Amino acid sequence: xxxxxxxxxIIQNQRVSPDSFMLRLRCFDPLEEIKPGQFVEILVxxxxxxxxxxxxxxxxxxxxENIISVYIKIVGxxxxxxxxxxxxxxxxxxxxxGNGFEILENKKVLLVGGGCGIAPLLYxxxxxxxxxxxxxxxxxxxxxxxxxxxxxxxQEGCVSISTEDGSFGxxxxxxxxxxxxxxxxxxxxxxxxPEPMMKALAKLAAEAxxxxxxSLENTMACGIGACLCCVTETTKGNKCVCTEGPVFNTKDLxx
Amino acid sequence: MVxxxxxxxxxxxxxxxxxxxxxxxxxxxxxxxxDINNLGGIIVKGTTLEHREGNPYPRMAETPSGMLNAVxxxxxxxxxxxxxxxxxxxHYDTNILVNVSGSKxxxxxxxxxxxxxxDKIPAxxxxxxxxxxxxGGMAFGTSCASAALITKEVRKAYNxxxxxxxxxxxxxxxxxxxxVEDEGADSVSLINTLLGMAxxxxxxxxxxxxxxxxxxxxxxxxxxxRMVWQVANRVKIPVVGLGGIxxxxxxxxxxxxxxxxxxxxxxxxxxxxxxxxxxxxxEDYLELHNFKSVYDIIGLINREK
Numbered sequence: 001x002x003x004x005x006x007x008x009x010i011i012q013n014q015r016v017s018p019d020s021f022m023l024r025l026r027c028f029d030p031l032e033e034i035k036p037g038q039f040v041e042i043l044v045x046x047x048x049x050x051x052x053x054x055x056x057x058x059x060x061x062x063x064x065e066n067i068i069s070v071y072i073k074i075v076g077x078x079x080x081x082x083x084x085x086x087x088x089x090x091x092x093x094x095x096x097x098g099n100g101f102e103i104l105e106n107k108k109v110l111l112v113g114g115g116c117g118i119a120p121l122l123y124x125x126x127x128x129x130x131x132x133x134x135x136x137x138x139x140x141x142x143x144x145x146x147x148x149x150x151x152x153x154x155q156e157g158c159v160s161i162s163t164e165d166g167s168f169g170x171x172x173x174x175x176x177x178x179x180x181x182x183x184x185x186x187x188x189x190x191x192x193x194p195e196p197m198m199k200a201l202a203k204l205a206a207e208a209x210x211x212x213x214x215s216l217e218n219t220m221a222c223g224i225g226a227c228l229c230c231v232t233e234t235t236k237g238n239k240c241v242c243t244e245g246p247v248f249n250t251k252d253l254x255x
Numbered sequence: 256m257v258x259x260x261x262x263x264x265x266x267x268x269x270x271x272x273x274x275x276x277x278x279x280x281x282x283x284x285x286x287x288x289x290d291i292n293n294l295g296g297i298i299v300k301g302t303t304l305e306h307r308e309g310n311p312y313p314r315m316a317e318t319p320s321g322m323l324n325a326v327x328x329x330x331x332x333x334x335x336x337x338x339x340x341x342x343x344x345x346h347y348d349t350n351i352l353v354n355v356s357g358s359k360x361x362x363x364x365x366x367x368x369x370x371x372x373x374d375k376i377p378a379x380x381x382x383x384x385x386x387x388x389x390x391g392g393m394a395f396g397t398s399c400a401s402a403a404l405i406t407k408e409v410r411k412a413y414n415x416x417x418x419x420x421x422x423x424x425x426x427x428x429x430x431x432x433x434x435v436e437d438e439g440a441d442s443v444s445l446i447n448t449l450l451g452m453a454x455x456x457x458x459x460x461x462x463x464x465x466x467x468x469x470x471x472x473x474x475x476x477x478x479x480x481r482m483v484w485q486v487a488n489r490v491k492i493p494v495v496g497l498g499g500i501x502x503x504x505x506x507x508x509x510x511x512x513x514x515x516x517x518x519x520x521x522x523x524x525x526x527x528x529x530x531x532x533x534x535x536x537x538e539d540y541l542e543l544h545n546f547k548s549v550y551d552i553i554g555l556i557n558r559e560k
Contacts, residue, residue, distance in 0.1 A: 003287040222524040226280040229315035
């Protein structure tokens with residue numbers, strides 16, 4: 001689909017935890033097909049220190065209602081201003097950006113999310129299920145606060161959870177959880193989360209000889225491949241995360 | 256109907272709005288958002304003789320009202336441009352300028368000799384002001400002697416329009432502009448980015464892998480305007496102004512200061528449609544104030560002082 005720049009209206013802004021929230025954004029025109037793993041860049045109003053748009057993954061898409069759900073963790077003034085936005089406010093989006101995840105067919109796949117990296121895995125899992133895959137989830141966070149949308153995820157597959165403080169699920173990192181000893185049962189692993197988590201997972205997946213797709217979140221300016229700021233080192237040189245990613249097969253990364 | 260045409264030597268631009276090198280890719284990246292044919296020109300990403308990987312990530316730091324970049328001229332080299340990119344973009348009905356950069360004068364000369372043969376490239380922008388490479392780049396643009404020398408050598412090798420992109424990281428930019436004019440530059444564009452730095456106090460580390468980078472965005476606009484005004488009062492060749500232009504009024508300020516045309520850079524990252532909106536906005540402004548031609552406002556503040 002062509003890239004667009006459009007105003008969306010906020011139809012819901014719901015606190016998920018003390019430092020995160022879910023925006024449901026309605027487009028006035030019918031939404032065209034968006035690929036899982038593609039992202040949006042949102043213009044932040046009313047934030048003096050925020051100059052650039054902010055990239056966010058797409059948590060879910062509702063084509064009937066023309067709604068995109070975006071999960072946002074408050075990390076700075078830009079995301080704080082977005083948290084203050086109200087139902088009925090308009091947000092300007094550039095979307096859909098990036099290539100998204102490759103959708104396999106008839107496979108058994110594990111989706112591993114850490115913190116706000118859990119967000120893009122819901123829409124991904126829906127598309128994977130449509131393609132007859134068997135989907136399991138492993139989520140990690142610092143505490144229970146970092147884990148969200150569990151009911152929705154459980155409709156798509158079996159969910160296991162780890163938190164560093166043990167407030168929800170197994171205690172420890174998701175990369176140390178029981179599921180990691182069974183990686184060879186899967187045909188592929190899809191992951192999004194903090195880089196140390198994804199690197200640890202990529203290593204485990206390589207040892208288990210399982211394909212591993214990672215979604216990166218390098219800081220970026222334009223989001224459309226012009227500024228060359230968000231590059232990651234690949235076996236074929238520096239590649240823009242925004243246009244040649246954000247999803248990469250770890251085989252292609254110089255990790 | 257107002258006349259938006261401007262000329263640099265004998266090269267006609269349908270309007271005074273160009274997109275700045277390194278902020279607009281090769282035009283194609285923005286094709287979903289703007290009609291490239293409606294722009295005065297596009298200046299494509301800095302091109303060097305050989306392929307360059309650029310600097311390591313992180314290369315960008317957001318700053319108040321702007322950003323720092325330290326991309327370091329990542330590009331696939333001039334041969335890749337000629338063979339792969341040029342055939343894809345040459346159909347655009349606008350002036351396509353190639354921004355030429357390098358570490359050695361011989362490299363610049365080798366690049367422009369190759370570009371001389373491309374029918375749809377009527378001009379180059381000679382980049383002697385990139386602050387993000389270890390060798391060459393900005394070093395050529397920070398003394399009158401070296402700026403003059405490189406302009407002279409490139410002039411000998413290139414027979415179309417040369418626009419020299421100047422660095423603001425100098426004590427007297429008008430002197431540099433004069434010295435490249437004297438060696439045959441057809442135009443100067445200014446300003447390139449200002450050398451800056453960002454530090455992450457929480458991590459106690461520089462934000463950029465290179466420590467320093469080039470500052471762009473509206474935070475540099477007053478500096479850019481001042482320099483454009485100084486240079487326009489010093490040289491006879493057309494001055495192309497850039498630095499923090501975010502909207503049509505910013506662009507008009509540069510024209511009033513003496514710029515014949517403007518480049519839109521960092522603003523493309525925030526509103527990918529802004530270049531075309533600025534063309535429209537300049538036209539609206541001229542109509543509103545009953546000017547017949549963009550030339551009616553170029554340097555107007557200097558005429559009425």
